[in-house]
Structures are given as structure tokens and as C-alpha cells.
Amino acid sequence: MGDLILSFPLVLWLERTYPGHPIWVVAEEKFFRPLMNVSPRVYYFPWEGVSVLRQNKYELIINLSIRDEAANLAGELDAEAKLGPVVLKNGATHIYGDWQLYRASVVENNRHNLFHWADLNALDCIPVSSLAATSWPQPRTLHKDSNRIGLFLGASEEAKRPSVRFWADLCAELLKRGLRPVLFGGPMEQGLGQEVARLFKGPVLDMCGKLNLAELIAVGQSLQLFITPDTGPMHLAAWSGMKVLNLSMGNVNPWETGPYQNDHYVLRSTMSCALGCWSCTRDKLYCHDPFTPSRIAVAAKRIIIEDRAGLSKMNMPGLRMSLSARKDNGLYSLEQISGSRSQAGDLLGRFWQKFFGALFGLWNMEQAMVVWREFSEQNPVLASRMAAHLPRLGKEFSRGLARSTPLDDSFWNSCPLILRQFTGFIHLFLQNNDYSRHSWIQVLSHYEKLASVVSQS
The missing domain is CATH 3.40.50 (Rossmann fold)
Structure with a gap:
């Protein structure tokens, strides 16, 4: 959905x-x-x-x-x-x-x-x-006396949603702050809603399994905020004008699947493995730990009263709060409100976004150069590592052109992590074009553009 x-x-x-x-x-x-x-x-x-x-x-x-x-x-x-x-x-x-x-x-x-x-x-x-040129409607803001908060309990995978204990404790924390929690979910979440209500032991309206999507939209218009993991109803809520607080946890990337319209809130773990996670290989879901009910309740209250200054000052170690927005070119962006500031991975993501955008004609390569200069100044060791590995790629691509032989299956992910956005695309590009001579020539052209940007540092 x-x-x-x-x-x-x-x-x-x-x-x-x-x-x-x-x-x-x-x-x-x-x-x-x-x-x-x-x-x-x-x-x-x-x-x-x-x-x-x-x-x-x-x-x-x-x-x-x-x-x-x-x-x-x-x-x-x-x-x-x-x-x-x-x-x-x-x-x-x-x-x-x-x-x-x-x-x-x-x-x-x-x-x-x-x-x-x-x-x-x-x-x-x-x-x-x-x-x-597209203007997206702002999420609805209700009268501040309205105090109903929607909690969507489910997600397609357990790793993507909070625990029953979390939801029950969040209900208590919201109620302490004068907010009335309402539980939502589809037929699959009926048991989940009952368990949350049983653990909470307080006044909560459980709508799990009782509404179709049209009714969810209608009821949702009476909510001040819709708190939800990354799931289909989150996108429905954002599309229909509800204000969303996305608890982006587990194996999801909010840059790819966060609420698409403007001015929705996204909370994400700052753990280095949080982005790019497809299935957790650790002994527990550590990325869930920073999502504490008290933090979420405080954030919800400040979102409702539109206290952006208060949100920006919130001390939430291990979490970063962002707001969905649009860059000047119209592409989706997450604008950080609070949490740890720019990390190497954030800048590298911006660089690859600018590089591929230039490669496919959205803008000129100068934008990628500007971000690369910033990245190399802040992360000289990582920048040097990429620069040192590029000649090896150049030799491999030159050999490929001369022999028209396929790359080894492990090529893309055997390269340093810093380069895999590029090598993953190149590997699939060559496979998609049957390793034709023309595709090898295009790969060398892409490589030369990357080398010319990286060499400026």
C-alpha cells in the first residue's frame, strides 16, 4: 500500500x-x-x-x-x-x-x-x-485545545515498529501531558491493540481493526498528530493531510520512504548502521533503544504547540529529528532540527546525490565538487582512502574495455564502503548492458568524471 x-x-x-x-x-x-x-x-x-x-x-x-x-x-x-x-x-x-x-x-x-x-x-x-514547481499542501493544524494523538501500532516487520511495552508506556506519558492517545491498526494489529490497552491500564480508545482506510482518513482529521513507524498508513496519513511524527526505526531509510509531503517530523537513530540496514545482524535491535516514551511524548507536545525552538533544543542522545522539506530543485529532503550534527556519512550521501544528479543531467558537476571539497576538508582520511582506491578501479575498467569480460560477482561490495554507491551502480549498469563495448566506454566516462571531482582535493 x-x-x-x-x-x-x-x-x-x-x-x-x-x-x-x-x-x-x-x-x-x-x-x-x-x-x-x-x-x-x-x-x-x-x-x-x-x-x-x-x-x-x-x-x-x-x-x-x-x-x-x-x-x-x-x-x-x-x-x-x-x-x-x-x-x-x-x-x-x-x-x-x-x-x-x-x-x-x-x-x-x-x-x-x-x-x-x-x-x-x-x-x-x-x-x-x-x-x-509542485506545491504540496501543509499538514493540517488543529485548534490547540484538541488533544487527541493517534498511535499506529503496526509495521510490515517487527524490527520496524516499537514494542508493545513502548506503546503502553507512551500512552501513559502522553496522558501525563494532557494528551489523549488513540490506538490505530488494521486487522493484523487487533491483538496488538488489546495488549497495549491491557498493559497501559488507563483510558485509551482502541480502534485497531475497526476502521477501513476511508474511515481512518476521516477519523484522522480530528487528530493533532499521528505517531507511526514507517508503514503504508504513514504515507496515507501524510497524503491526506494529517501531521505525522515518523518513528523511523529498524531496516528502513527515511530518505527513501519517509513521509513525502512537507513539514512532517522524522526521528531516526544516529547509529552508524541505521542507514543502509536491510536486516539486523546484531544480538538485539540497538537502534530502538534511544526511542524512549518520555522523549517521544515531550516531542509530540512541542510539535502540537508548534514550539520549533523547543524542539531544536531537545537533548535526545542517539536520535536525530528532521523535518520533511524540499530543496530548491524540488527533490525531497530531511532538514535536521535537533540531534548530532553533520557526520561523514551525511556529507558522503550529499556528495553521491549531487554526483549522480550531475551524471544524469539534473544539474552541473560543480555542485558535486562543492560538497566534495567540504567532505574532504572535514574527513581527510576518508577522502584520501577514496582517492587511493580510484586508480585500481581505473585499471579494472580499462581491462574490461580491452577484454570485454564480466566483472567478478563480488566486485561492487568488495570495494571500500565509501565507494559502493558508485561501484554498485556501475556493476549493475554493465550487467544491464551485457558488458557491451559501448557500456564499458560509458563506464570509463563516468569514472573519469568521478576522478576529476575527487582529484581536486
């Missing part, structure tokens, strides 16, 4: 770019049917009805799915242009579009990725100027 909601901005931009053209969306009916009242104007097709699609020719097909049947369908349909994974007539899968290929390359390699999924959905077919 969350992925479908994150495609809504793309649909709006397609409406503007191709006025008068119908937009047809294939999705699972259990996800699209409850969203039809809040979705942009499209024609939804369940997978059972895709035979109808084969009767038409299309101007553009965009496959945003990782499912094999989606790539097969994209290959079967007749279109002037295609983006995303497509199964070719020879049975091979080819990913069309620089940004769709980039997105595929950050699977299990997103530690330094700062591009949001909703932006990546669009950048191959929508000018970045259109993204910049």
Missing part, C-alpha cells in the same frame, strides 16, 4: 505532462480499492484483468514493481517508450531509464542514498523543474 501511495505524485506529474491522456495502473486490488477515493484520477486494473491491456498501444509504460510478472507484462505490451524492468523477447530482463537503474542498484546498497522513492519514480520521465 505504501508503494502505491508513493506513486501518486508521479501520477499527478504525468497528468500535467500528458494532458488528456488516460493513465492506467495495474496493482493488487486489495491495495488499490480502499485507496480509490483519495487516489489521483487513474484507471485501476487488477492483475486478473490485464488481458484488456494487451489490446492497446501506449505512449509510455513505467514498471515500478520488482515482481517478475510485472516485467513480463511490460515486455508484452506495445509502447513507444518503456521505463523500469522489462522482459525482452529473448527472455532477458533489461532495466530502462538511468534513475530506474540507479534505484535497482541501491538494493542492499543504500547506505548513502538520499533520493526518495517518489522522486526516483518520476525522474526518468518528468523534468526536475516540474518537481520544483
Whole structure:
């Protein structure tokens, strides 16, 4: 459901770019049917009805799915242009579009990725100027006497949500501050809601499993704040105008899947492994520890009374609070409010964002150079490590061009972590183009651009 909601901005931009053209969306009916009242104007097709699609020719097909049947369908349909994974007539899968290929390359390699999924959905077919020109509605602010706080309890994986004990204690902390907690969840969270209410032992309204999505939206308009892990209802809340506090914990990256509209709050652990985590390999979820109920309750109270100054002064060791926003180019950004300041990983993420944006024509390479100079001044050892490894990449790429031989399967992740955003993309790019001579030439061109930026330090 969350992925479908994150495609809504793309649909709006397609409406503007191709006025008068119908937009047809294939999705699972259990996800699209409850969203039809809040979705942009499209024609939804369940997978059972895709035979109808084969009767038409299309101007553009965009496959945003990782499912094999989606790539097969994209290959079967007749279109002037295609983006995303497509199964070719020879049975091979080819990913069309620089940004769709980039997105595929950050699977299990997103530690330094700062591009949001909703932006990546669009950048191959929508000018970045259109993204910049889009104004998103602000989340609703209710009268300050309203004191109802929504808590969405569930998430797709246990690592992505707080514990039952956390939610029960948060209810108590909110009540201490004059705020009334309301529990939300789908049918799968009914037992969770009952357990939270039992542990809390105080006055709490448990709506878990009692509302459909339309009713959740309607009830949500009476909430001052919606506190939620990274989950589909979080995106629905942000899309429908609720004010969100996202507890971004576990194996999620808020730069990729945080609440997309402006002025929503995101709390994230500052642990070095928190970004780029796909599944925790440690003996416990240490990234959950800084999320204490008292901290969250204090933050919620200050968000409600719009005390930004107070939020910026909050001492929350191990956590960083950010606000969803837009940079001048219209791309999603998380603007830090409180917590530890810029770290090496933050700057490196900004550098790779600027580098790939320049590589794919969003802006010039000077922006990447500016960030690299800042990074190398603050982190000379890491900058030297990248510079020292680049000649090895150059030799490997030159050999590849001369011999047209595939890279070893371990190539991308055997390189230093500081370079893997680049090597992960390069490795997939070559595979996607069957290691053709032309693709090796393009790789050397990308390498030379990177070397020219890094050499300035």
C-alpha cells in the first residue's frame, strides 16, 4: 500500500505532462480499492484483468514493481517508450531509464542514498523543474485545545515498529501531558491493540481493526498528530493531510520512504548502521533503544504547540529529528532540527546525490565538487582512502574495455564502503548492458568524471 501511495505524485506529474491522456495502473486490488477515493484520477486494473491491456498501444509504460510478472507484462505490451524492468523477447530482463537503474542498484546498497522513492519514480520521465514547481499542501493544524494523538501500532516487520511495552508506556506519558492517545491498526494489529490497552491500564480508545482506510482518513482529521513507524498508513496519513511524527526505526531509510509531503517530523537513530540496514545482524535491535516514551511524548507536545525552538533544543542522545522539506530543485529532503550534527556519512550521501544528479543531467558537476571539497576538508582520511582506491578501479575498467569480460560477482561490495554507491551502480549498469563495448566506454566516462571531482582535493 505504501508503494502505491508513493506513486501518486508521479501520477499527478504525468497528468500535467500528458494532458488528456488516460493513465492506467495495474496493482493488487486489495491495495488499490480502499485507496480509490483519495487516489489521483487513474484507471485501476487488477492483475486478473490485464488481458484488456494487451489490446492497446501506449505512449509510455513505467514498471515500478520488482515482481517478475510485472516485467513480463511490460515486455508484452506495445509502447513507444518503456521505463523500469522489462522482459525482452529473448527472455532477458533489461532495466530502462538511468534513475530506474540507479534505484535497482541501491538494493542492499543504500547506505548513502538520499533520493526518495517518489522522486526516483518520476525522474526518468518528468523534468526536475516540474518537481520544483509542485506545491504540496501543509499538514493540517488543529485548534490547540484538541488533544487527541493517534498511535499506529503496526509495521510490515517487527524490527520496524516499537514494542508493545513502548506503546503502553507512551500512552501513559502522553496522558501525563494532557494528551489523549488513540490506538490505530488494521486487522493484523487487533491483538496488538488489546495488549497495549491491557498493559497501559488507563483510558485509551482502541480502534485497531475497526476502521477501513476511508474511515481512518476521516477519523484522522480530528487528530493533532499521528505517531507511526514507517508503514503504508504513514504515507496515507501524510497524503491526506494529517501531521505525522515518523518513528523511523529498524531496516528502513527515511530518505527513501519517509513521509513525502512537507513539514512532517522524522526521528531516526544516529547509529552508524541505521542507514543502509536491510536486516539486523546484531544480538538485539540497538537502534530502538534511544526511542524512549518520555522523549517521544515531550516531542509530540512541542510539535502540537508548534514550539520549533523547543524542539531544536531537545537533548535526545542517539536520535536525530528532521523535518520533511524540499530543496530548491524540488527533490525531497530531511532538514535536521535537533540531534548530532553533520557526520561523514551525511556529507558522503550529499556528495553521491549531487554526483549522480550531475551524471544524469539534473544539474552541473560543480555542485558535486562543492560538497566534495567540504567532505574532504572535514574527513581527510576518508577522502584520501577514496582517492587511493580510484586508480585500481581505473585499471579494472580499462581491462574490461580491452577484454570485454564480466566483472567478478563480488566486485561492487568488495570495494571500500565509501565507494559502493558508485561501484554498485556501475556493476549493475554493465550487467544491464551485457558488458557491451559501448557500456564499458560509458563506464570509463563516468569514472573519469568521478576522478576529476575527487582529484581536486
